[in-house]
Amino acid sequence: MMRDFDLVVIGAGPAGISGAITAANEGLSVLLLDEQPRAGGQIYRNVERTNQSRSEILGSDYTKGLGLVQSLNRADIEHIHGANVWQIENQNTVYYSVNGTASVCRAKCILLATGAIERPMPVPGWTLPGVMTAGAAQILLKQSGIVCENAVIAGSGPLLYLVAAQMVRAGTPPLALLETQTKTDFLASMRYVTGALRGASYLVKGLSLLAEIRKARVPRYVGVTDIAIDGHDKVEGISFNDGRKKHTIPCGTALLHHGVVPNTQAARSVGVKHQWNDQQHCFVPEVDLWGHTASDGIYVAGDGAGIGGANVAALTGELAALDIARTLGALSESERDKKAAPITQKRNRELAARPFIDRAYPPYANALAPEDSTIICRCEEVTAGDIRQYAKLGCIGPNQTKAFGRSGMGPCQGRYCGLAVTEILAAENQISPDQTGYYRIRPPIKPVTLGELVGLELTEEKESAE
Numbered sequence: 393m394m395r396d397f398d399l400v401v402i403g404a405g406p407a408g409i410s411g412a413i414t415a416a417n418e419g420l421s422v423l424l425l426d427e428q429p430r431a432g433g434q435i436y437r438n439v440e441r442t443n444q445s446r447s448e449i450l451g452s453d454y455t456k457g458l459g460l461v462q463s464l465n466r467a468d469i470e471h472i473h474g475a476n477v478w479q480i481e482n483q484n485t486v487y488y489s490v491n492g493t494a495s496v497c498r499a500k501c502i503l504l505a506t507g508a509i510e511r512p513m514p515v516p517g518w519t520l521p522g523v524m525t526a527g528a529a530q531i532l533l534k535q536s537g538i539v540c541e542n543a544v545i546a547g548s549g550p551l552l553y554l555v556a557a558q559m560v561r562a563g564t565p566p567l568a569l570l571e572t573q574t575k576t577d578f579l580a581s582m583r584y585v586t587g588a589l590r591g592a593s594y595l596v597k598g599l600s601l602l603a604e605i606r607k608a609r610v611p612r613y614v615g616v617t618d619i620a621i622d623g624h625d626k627v628e629g630i631s632f633n634d635g636r637k638k639h640t641i642p643c644g645t646a647l648l649h650h651g652v653v654p655n656t657q658a659a660r661s662v663g664v665k666h667q668w669n670d671q672q673h674c675f676v677p678e679v680d681l682w683g684h685t686a687s688d689g690i691y692v693a694g695d696g697a698g699i700g701g702a703n704v705a706a707l708t709g710e711l712a713a714l715d716i717a718r719t720l721g722a723l724s725e726s727e728r729d730k731k732a733a734p735i736t737q738k739r740n741r742e743l744a745a746r747p748f749i750d751r752a753y754p755p756y757a758n759a760l761a762p763e764d765s766t767i768i769c770r771c772e773e774v775t776a777g778d779i780r781q782y783a784k785l786g787c788i789g790p791n792q793t794k795a796f797g798r799s800g801m802g803p804c805q806g807r808y809c810g811l812a813v814t815e816i817l818a819a820e821n822q823i824s825p826d827q828t829g830y831y832r833i834r835p836p837i838k839p840v841t842l843g844e845l846v847g848l849e850l851t852e853e854k855e856s857a858e
Contacts, residue, residue, distance in 0.1 A: 771802020
C-alpha cells in the first residue's frame with residue numbers, strides 16, 4: 393500500500409536522527425529509513441548494545457551518541473531498520489526493500505542523510521587480503537569487539553590517531569603509524585590557525601590521542617611516501633620511504649585511510665548538482681544554508697553535504713528539518729529563523745577548525761595519482777594505467793570509461809573508484825574535475841532482486857483492483 397508522509401529521511405546517523413526528531417517536534421509525519429539493523433550511523437554504530445569495556449576503548453565521543461539514538465524511540469516517528477532504498481522517483485516517491493520485500497512511499501519532502509564513505513587509498517598491493525580501511529577496523533570493534541592484530545596504520549587524517557589510540561586501549565597497539573602529511577602541509581595550515589583556535593576542543597582531542605600513542609611507544613613516521621603493501625596471497629608487510637631511507641615493516645594487516653568523502657549516490661540519482669571541492673578532493677552537493685538543493689523538496693544534511701563530523705551532522709539535520717517545517721507550513725519564516733539562530737551559531741563554531749584540519753591532513757598524493765599498475769576499480773580490475781590509456785584514446789569522462797573498460801560497472805557502482813577515475817582523467821586531459829564530471833548514477837542505487845520488483849508490481853495491481 394502506498395503510504396504518504398510529510399517527510400521521509402534516508403539514513404539514521406546523527407543528521408538523520410536529528411532531522412527526524414526536529415521534524416516530528418514540529419508536528420510533521422516522519423518515516424526514517426535506514427539500511428543498518430540499529431540506528432546510529434557509522435559514528436555511533438551499535439552504541440545501544442556496547443558493553444562497558446568496549447565503551448571505554450571507543451571513548452566518550454562514541455558513547456555520547458547513546459542519548460541521541462535513544463531519543464529516537466518515540467511513537468510519532470516510524471523507523472524502519474534494514475531498509476535498502478534503491479530508487480527515488482519524481483523527487484517524492486521512495487522505493488525500498490526490507491528482508492526481500494519491496495515497498496513504496498510518497499513524501500512531500502525528502503531528507504538525504506546518507507553520510508560519508510572512506511576515500512579509497514589505491515596503493516600497490518591494496519587489494520591483497522589483509523588490507524582494510526581504518527573505518528572498517530572501527531566497524532569490527534564497534535559491532536563485534538574485534539581488534540585488528542599485527543597491524544600497521546597508514547595514511548592521513550585525525551581518524552588514524554583515534555583508531556591507533558583505541559587499539560592501544562584494547563591492549564593491541566598498532567606496530568607503527570605511517571603518516572603521509574608533511575611539515576609543509578602543517579605550515580600551510582597555519583593560515584587557518586585562528587579558526588582552529590575557535591574550535592580548540594578538536595586540537596585538544598588530537599593532542600590527547602597523540603599522547604596516548606606516544607605513551608604506548610608506537611613508532612610514528614611522518615611525511616612518508618612510496619607506500620606499498622607487500623605480499624603474494626595475503627599481506628606480509630608494508631614498505632615506505634620516510635624521506636631518508638626505505639623501510640619495510642612485516643605485518644599481517646594494513647589499515648589504510650586518507651580521509652572521508654560525501655556519499656553522493658542517492659543525491660546524484662535524483663539530479664542534485666555537485667561541485668568539486670579542491671581542498672577535500674571530492675564532489676559535494678550544491679545546497680543552501682538549510683541543506684536545500686535546487687531539486688524541489690530534496691534536502692541533504694550531514695557529511696553527505698560536506699564533511700564536518702558528527703556534531704555538525706546533527707546540527708545540519710536540525711536546520712534542514714526546520715526549513716522543511718517552514719516549507720510545509722508548520723513554521724513561519726520568523727519562527728524558523730528564531731529556532732535556527734543558536735543552532736547555526738553552534739554549527740559555525742564546530743566548523744571553525746575544519747579548514748585547518750583539511751589543510752594539515754590532505755589526501756595522500758601518491759594515491760590521488762597512482763602508479764599505472766595500481767588497480768583503481770577493484771570490481772572490474774581496471775588499473776590507473778588503463779584509465780590513462782583511455783584518455784589517450786579520447787575518453788574525457790568517467791561515463792565513457794564504462795565503454796572503454798567497464799570501470800564503475802561492478803557491484804559498488806563506482807562508489808569506490810569514481811573519484812580516482814575523475815582525478816586521473818582530469819590530469820591526463822588537462823581539464824578540471826568539474827569539467828571531467830562523475831559517473832551518471834541511475835536506479836537501482838542498491839541491489840534489488842527481480843522477485844522484489846515482481847512482488848511490488850503485484851501488490852500495486854491488487855491495490856488498484858480494490
